[in-house]
């Protein structure tokens with residue numbers, strides 16, 4: 229990390245927007261002045277201009293019971309109406325909302341009128357299955373139009389969705405269904421990944437069958453199944469329904485009812501520092517306001533001419549805010565793609581950009597670095613001249629990857645916005661505004677208008693320019709999380725206890741001499757692998773749940789492509805070792821086990837079998853030292869270890 233900080237101090241390249249870009253930019257510099265004069269007035273104006281309210285709000289923010297915020301509290305709205313019907317009513321029904329590209333090459337476009345009609349039918353189906361405002365619906369789907377339709381149908385009823393990433397295992401799905409006490413699961417037979425059908429329904433079956441021993445039982449009354457993979461699935465006629473049969477039989481008419489601004493919209497689980505994922509809760513009016521504002525201004529959206537593509541899966545927050553809610557609230561035309569970037573060939577993404585003339589492209593640094601490794605020859609085979617703006621999200625983008633993105637993908641002209649935010653913040657918080665900010669490779673730069681950010685020391689004092697510390701948000705913001713589902717204490721403890729009145733993001737950051745923010749990665753036991761958050765504790769508990777394992781410690785080691793990689797150190801039970809198992813077999817079995825317990829993304833890159841773990845006298849594992857080993861560095865200070873020879877033995881073993 230220290231090398232990186234040195235490099236950051238010496239970045240002096242700047243890229244000003246072209247005159248043409250600046251002249252046509254959606255954002256303008258006055259936004260900053262307006263927001264700093266009257267922050268709440270600024271957000272109230274955005275909420276009125278970008279969102280259609282059934283009953284207008286009179287109070288912008290209620291912060292009388294911090295950290296529980298209420299935004300636009302006495303207003304009412306329907307989120308799905310804002311993403312659909314109002315565009316049709318305004319005469320834009322024929323505009324394409326979604327260009328869907330399937331991995332095998334099938335494609336389908338839906339206009340706003342068509343998407344609205346589908347959501348209305350789906351809302352009627354859900355009502356028929358007993359879903360009412362406030363009920364939770366789990367969504368476990370591939371990146372197909374039905375994923376967006378399902379989310380909006382749930383939102384239309386004032387119910388709450390909990391999208392679970394299709395790459396998560398049956399166990400992960402089960403714990404999320406139980407925690408939220410979901411009534412319905414929407415899934416598919418399977419979806420296309422890497423050239424073949426990857427089944428989804430079997431995981432839902434397994435999750436629901438195995439529920440006897442955990443949590444509130446039998447909350448799920450139905451499973452609605454989209455036909456996509458055409459793979460054979462088991463069928464429980466009492467419980468399971470085909471999506472296409474139900475939709476075909478449903479009425480196409482549905483009037484959206486308005487709900488209070490603070491009505492819950494969704495729960496999204498994310499990894500924290502303990503083993504149990506947190507259900508991050510977002511509500512309606514404030515979330516939609518900031519989603520729409522940031523999508524429009526950060527991506528310079530010209531809704532009548534742009535084609536936008538965000539490569540995130542709806543299983544992550546980026547897919548919620550920048551595939552479903554932001555773009556659709558703004559009436560954008562967007563691409564969604566089902567598969568992996570390299571199926572069936574490594575130029576698949578660039579081919580899609582050429583095919584749909586994508587003009588705004590939003591992806592993650594890990595993807596950019598993998599393409600960089602493959603070389604510029606692949607993107608050069610495609611016409612990428614439609615691209616006029618590029619975005620990055622999920623982890624720090626190193627200046628080298630930033631420059632490659634700009635040159636090879638952006639044709640040396642497209643501005644890059646490096647956007648910092650989190651599942652908890654709901655929407656972008658720190659980013660350049662294209663057309664206004666001179667961009668700087670590697671820095672996320674400045675808080676958006678209306679957002680108050682600082683970098684502070686451990687006692688909460690601002691560190692000032694030229695110094696590093698912890699990133700905090702100092703004022704409530706419209707799309708902030710409203711809590712952790714079912715656990716208000718954990719909400720307070722995790723984010724507010726450290727500084728009292730400031731939101732603690734869990735990220736290290738540095739302010740450079742221009743006051744620009746550089747993100748330096750997590751300061752807690754959360755890893756960031758390919759832009760996905762994983763908890764060391766969660767993977768450790770998966771490892772020790774296997775009969776081989778006596779103890780386990782997991783660290784995130786830096787990795788050239790994925791940012792960080794999972795590296796595990798395990799102690800195997802004597803009895804298991806005695807059965808003279810080969811170390812390679814143990815490693816393979818444990819990797820598979822973690823994949824089954826959590827999902828393939830959590831599988832360790834390396835597993836080292838060791839005899840001891842480095843612990844302090846109070847028994848705390850010193851992960852810092854293990855990270856030194858995993859990254860091949862000289863071992864740091866070991867004086868606080870209970871047994872100082874442990875590290876020597878581990879280093880020899882790892883070799």
Ligand code: WTA
Nearest residue numbers: 621622623624646647648649650651747750
């Ligand atoms: C990291 C993803 C540096 C950060 C939207 C944060 C970033 C975590 C950036 C949230 C960025 C996200 N630069 N780091 N532009 N964007 N992060 O909840 O560590 O999946 O805390 O939300 O990703 O991950 P999450």
